[in-house]
Amino acid sequence: MSRSLQHEVTLLELVDRVLNKGVVLSGDITLSVADVDLVYVGLRVLLSSVATLEEQAQLAAGGVPAR
């Protein structure tokens, strides 16, 4: 498993826990359902940029990006 892939999995695992679990019934300001959706959208952007970086790194190293 490549380093960047490991990074993705860990972040997703983390996001599932910090967003959906823990003490929910607390806080004057909390995330709304719409906010949580936004986080997952933002995360997809982040992860696709990680994948792009990985491809670029492979291209720079003379390899062919995996499809």
Added chain:
Amino acid sequence: MSAAPIRESATGWYLYGVVPAGGQAPATSAVDPSHEVVAIESGGVAAIASRVSLDEFDETMLPERLADAAWLERTIRAHEQVLEAALARTAVVPCRFCTVYRDEDHLRSFLTGHSRVLTEALERLAGRVELGVKAFAAAEPPSAAGQAESGRAYLEARRAEQRRREELAASRSRTAAELHGRLSSAAEDGVVLDLQSPSASGRDEEMLFNGAYLVADRERFERALEVIARERADLQLELTGPWPAYNFVPEELGRG
């Protein structure tokens, strides 16, 4: 701008989690790195919190921040690192990401108002950590129905395919139940979590089990997992953690 005094109303308190009274704040970078992580005691427990700018964390500002992937990753990791540093020293009841109080009084009234349930939760979590276990299976072979030539052969292939799928689903649900039973017996508590799609798990193999366990004796738990791994070469098992006990927050404080 740098000469302007900081208005009291411009900051709130970001709450990471709750620890027993006397617990010290970890010396970790906060979600807003310009402020320190501190412990605030009330009601026999202590909040692990840090000041945050309401320009960043107010409801009206949050959607914009959340859409910023770099901000999101940095802030989620800061939240988790503060909790993990606290967990290395003491029991922690973790809060959800972006739990913010407008002022210290509101934060203190949460602690005093939930003093009993927080204290009991901390007693239950003392000396225990949350571990995650996932099991993956190799991808299914493609259906033969699409390749059949005659109509009758096609129907037979479809029926066979249907039977095979039902058997597979039944065998997977038996596997999941068996895993959960065996892992639970090596833990103080356990919950079955939703399965993740390959895009979320980051693996091509299909996930057939996802569980979280509250564990006092990590060696015993890991031995139980190793025994399962040896017996079930058809499964790929993944252990994660230790995590703050996100999945073992009392129902009165969580969504149940």
